[in-house]
Amino acid sequence: MYKMKCGASWLLVLEHITSMEAKTSRDHLKVHKMKKKVLRKQVRAQHTLMRHEGIECISHATQNLVIANAGLGNGMSRNQLLRIVEEYGEVETLLMPPNKPYSFVKYETTEEAKKAFDTLNGKEVTLEDCGQNVVLYINFVEKVSLQNAVPTSLPPGLTVIEKIISPEEERRMLENIEWTGDEDTQSAQKNLKHRRVKHFGYEFRYDNNNVDKDKPLPGGLPEICNLFLEKCLKQGYIKHKPDQLTVNQYEPGQGIPPHIDTHSAFEDEIISLSLGAEIVMDFKHPDGHTVAILLPRCSLLVMTGESRYLWTHGITPRKYDIIQASELGQKVGTITADVGDITLNRRETRTSFTFRKVRRNPCNCIYSSVCDSQKGQQRLVQPSFPHNEMEASKLEQEYVHKVYEEIATHFSSTRHSPWPRIVEFLRSLPTGSIVADIGCGNGKYLGISEDLYMVGCDRSKNLVDICGEKHFQAFVCDALSVAIRSGSCDACISIAVIHHFSTAERRLATIRELARLLRPGGMALIYVWAMEQEYKNQKSKYLKEKNGSKGKEKEINTGTTQRLLTDQVPGSSSQDSACSDQLINDLKDEGCDARPVGADSKLPVHTNRTSFQSQDLLVPWHLKGGTKKKEESVDTVLVPADSKESQEVSPVFHRYYHVFCEGELEAVCRSLDCVRVQKSYYDQGNWCVILEKL
Numbered sequence: 108m109y110k111m112k113c114g115a116s117w118l119l120v121l122e123h124i125t126s127m128e129a130k131t132s133r134d135h136l137k138v139h140k141m142k143k144k145v146l147r148k149q150v151r152a153q154h155t156l157m158r159h160e161g162i163e164c165i166s167h168a169t170q171n172l173v174i175a176n177a178g179l180g181n182g183m184s185r186n187q188l189l190r191i192v193e194e195y196g197e198v199e200t201l202l203m204p205p206n207k208p209y210s211f212v213k214y215e216t217t218e219e220a221k222k223a224f225d226t227l228n229g230k231e232v233t234l235e236d237c238g239q240n241v242v243l244y245i246n247f248v249e250k251v252s253l254q255n256a257v258p259t260s261l262p263p264g265l266t267v268i269e270k271i272i273s274p275e276e277e278r279r280m281l282e283n284i285e286w287t288g289d290e291d292t293q294s295a296q297k298n299l300k301h302r303r304v305k306h307f308g309y310e311f312r313y314d315n316n317n318v319d320k321d322k323p324l325p326g327g328l329p330e331i332c333n334l335f336l337e338k339c340l341k342q343g344y345i346k347h348k349p350d351q352l353t354v355n356q357y358e359p360g361q362g363i364p365p366h367i368d369t370h371s372a373f374e375d376e377i378i379s380l381s382l383g384a385e386i387v388m389d390f391k392h393p394d395g396h397t398v399a400i401l402l403p404r405c406s407l408l409v410m411t412g413e414s415r416y417l418w419t420h421g422i423t424p425r426k427y428d429i430i431q432a433s434e435l436g437q438k439v440g441t442i443t444a445d446v447g448d449i450t451l452n453r454r455e456t457r458t459s460f461t462f463r464k465v466r467r468n469p470c471n472c473i474y475s476s477v478c479d480s481q482k483g484q485q486r487l488v489q490p491s492f493p494h495n496e497m498e499a500s501k502l503e504q505e506y507v508h509k510v511y512e513e514i515a516t517h518f519s520s521t522r523h524s525p526w527p528r529i530v531e532f533l534r535s536l537p538t539g540s541i542v543a544d545i546g547c548g549n550g551k552y553l554g555i556s557e558d559l560y561m562v563g564c565d566r567s568k569n570l571v572d573i574c575g576e577k578h579f580q581a582f583v584c585d586a587l588s589v590a591i592r593s594g595s596c597d598a599c600i601s602i603a604v605i606h607h608f609s610t611a612e613r614r615l616a617t618i619r620e621l622a623r624l625l626r627p628g629g630m631a632l633i634y635v636w637a638m639e640q641e642y643k644n645q646k647s648k649y650l651k652e653k654n655g656s657k658g659k660e661k662e663i664n665t666g667t668t669q670r671l672l673t674d675q676v677p678g679s680s681s682q683d684s685a686c687s688d689q690l691i692n693d694l695k696d697e698g699c700d701a702r703p704v705g706a707d708s709k710l711p712v713h714t715n716r717t718s719f720q721s722q723d724l725l726v727p728w729h730l731k732g733g734t735k736k737k738e739e740s741v742d743t744v745l746v747p748a749d750s751k752e753s754q755e756v757s758p759v760f761h762r763y764y765h766v767f768c769e770g771e772l773e774a775v776c777r778s779l780d781c782v783r784v785q786k787s788y789y790d791q792g793n794w795c796v797i798l799e800k801l
Contacts, residue, residue, distance in 0.1 A: 264412030
């Protein structure tokens with residue numbers, strides 16, 4: 108019996124030892140897997156840093172660390188991160204790039220940095236503001252240095268007045284708004300699910316961004332608001348007393364889409380009072396320049412002039428704003444990307460009181476391109492021939508780039524049949540050729556052959572988006588600077604693009620850029636619009652369709668072959684360049700009787716489906732109804748009184764063209780010593796060349 112008990116005990120001990128060894132083995136395996144995971148994440152963080160900042164991580168210890176998953180972009184505030192890293196030594200610098208998932212820390216000594224590295228790498232922490240758990244991954248870097256964005260100024264005409272009212276006045280104004288039991292408010296709530304809204308004086312219609320000027324709301328503005336406005340008038344903050352008020356209450360995370368308050372609805376001054384919490388509002392100029400502005404609690408935003416009429420303003424929907432850390436909630440003005448002084452600020456419920464004065468007459472501001480009162484009116488300013496590079500760029504921006512953005516949908520609907528000789532060129536290329544379509548438009552040539560690797564690019568984002576909808580590879584860029592590696596293409600095509608450049612130098616530069624993309628022996632096909640729309644006694648398709656046909660773009664007969672937006676007549680001397688001048692003179696005997704445009708003359712406007720009278724001109728595009736996305740940069744043409752379309756207006760855009768005389772394109776190409784002209788020909792109103800890269 109004793110022996111049996113003793114044997115059983117030893118068995119239990121052996122089982123326990125075996126179990127412990129197995130557990131230890133599992134623990135070691137778990138630790139090993141965890142270390143491998145941390146190492147893998149570290150390497151990934153290194154690649155991210157190199158891709159975003161161009162900063163290389165190093166294997167030896169320094170004073171400087173980069174901490175992944177501890178950035179403003181994934182919800183780590185400056186205060187929390189500072190508390191974490193200060194446990195391991197004296198922190199000299201803490202840099203937090205905006206919207207990035209990593210931060211940089213510089214310690215006073217390398218030993219302190221190594222201590223932080225050993226302790227924090229792979230450690231899980233909880234983000235204080237959102238309760239989410241993240242794991243920190245750390246690497247050493249040689250130095251901590253990030254370039255700050257240049258401080259920006261406020262948009263012209265914009266003012267922010269801090270502490271315009273006291274906390275007691277704020278409380279009374281908020282209590283004065285009754286949100287319940289109001290039938291009008293409940294009705295508005297059905298249309299605005301993301302915020303509560305109430306109107307006084309006149310109801311702001313969100314369906315058409317306007318007011319019904321003939322239906323004022325009973326009661327006018329609240330008395331407490333009238334007192335506030337009297338105070339603003341007395342102190343000179345505003346010049347006119349508003350008669351319309353919209354009160355909006357936003358929960359954290361909600362925003363306002365970017366917009367410009369309707370010109371025809373309201374006068375110049377628009378003011379907005381921020382109550383309950385601060386907020387960051389984003390302003391954007393039509394050229395893409397953006398400014399983020401902090402509106403502190405109890406501050407007044409005043410928009411006049413350019414900031415009111417031209418810049419869009421809106422609030423990005425998010426739960427946190429990036430603001431300056433040094434003066435949290437107090438600093439008025441623009442938010443700069445000072446990586447050493449920005450942090451996250453959790454949004455709270457904010458109520459805005461936006462005051463406007465209803466306009467009684469049409470707006471006649473100077474910003475006609477975005478003014479609804481001036482849409483449908485003929486523009487008084489007609490472009491002149493460009494004198495220099497800057498003027499050329501501005502001309503193309505206004506009369507090429509902007510126009511194609513506007514007409515993209517309609518333009519694409521008219522561009523669906525590939526031209527046979529271009530298809531022939533593409534299908535003659537060897538299988539597997541890499542081909543770039545520079546100025547691809549809606550991508551009608553990108554899917555010609557499955558045997559080719561084709562990529563397109565175009566200056567119009569809307570046309571590139573159409574390519575994407577067709578599952579073609581395309582990106583946005585300018586033909587003067589194509590983001591493709593030199594010598595990487597077997598072939599390039601440029602169809603109906605180069606004639607949109609307004610100087611000989613810029614046209615030559617686009618052809619040089621095509622040559623740069625080609626490998627030695629690579630081929631390029633170029634098409635440009637021809638001055639000669641009747642060649643060898645044959646009219647081009649463009650002229651043949653003068654009277655229009657079913658499904659084609661409708662033309663309006665103005666009764667003239669070449670018309671001007673003003674009464675000025677083009678001069679007799681061209682300032683385009685010595686190249687164009689010489690070509691025109693040399694080619695006169697060959698039938699190219701172009702009338703040059705003088706440097707101080709206005710560009711003539713061509714009448715569609717007629718012969719060209721000038722090489723440099725504006726060609727109208729009559730937009731069909733229901734296809735235009737925006738109402739910008741639009742002219743109108745009145746049709747003849749006896750027409751069935753009488754009294755209707757048609758939106759018209761004008762595109763700049765330089766039409767090429769016979770031999771001109773070939774001569775420009777021959778001026779480049781890196782290519783040779785393999786073939787030149789005329790194809791349905793276009794001059795065409797095939798180039799070979801030497």
